[in-house]
Amino acid sequence: MSELMSNSLFRFMSFLISIRDILVDLDKVVEEIGIKSGNVVLDYGCGPGSFSVPAAKIVGKSGKVYALDIHPLALKYTKKKAQKNELTNIEFILSDCDTGLNDESVDIVLFYDMLKNLLTPQKQLKELHRILKPEGILCVKDVRFKDEIPSMITENNFFKLKTKSKKQFLFVKK
Secondary structure (H helix, E strand, O other), rough: OOOOOHHHHHHHHHHHHHHHHHHOHHHHHHHHOOOOOOOEEEOOOOOOOOOOHHHHHHOOOOOOEEEEEHHHHHHHHHHHHHHHHOOOOOOEEEEEOOOOOOOOOOEEEEEEHHHHOOOOOOHHHHHHHHHEEEEEEEEEEEEHHHOOOHHHHOOOOOOEEEEEOOOOOOEEEO
């Protein structure tokens, strides 16, 4: 992954994301993926928790969301949002790549706006492939690499493109 950004820069980024979150229907973005009650979801690079919280609401008490980020403030912000929403089904992982999760234990991975931050994206994709269940879904969006996403994700033959919507690409584990 890239170097850890300063706390000041993270706070500024979180402020900008909070503005985006007001303008974008996050629940609709998450619902588009097909998350269901009981699913296990990993929000890889969760940032301030914009997608972790809506996902946790959908998976309910029978499901789980793992919120992973390299920045300690990201986990702090996400924990605060989870507490505000009285969600107890989110676990937090501080890591730059390795999830620490079991093989084939996750139904859906949210991989939003991460590609631009990664020095070696294929390393992270290998880890995501390992933890996804057979036919698990990898949801990717990144405004900087919008046109390159399909080739970047399918390069090592871990995933194949399932669908593309206006906001994201859904890949299925091979």
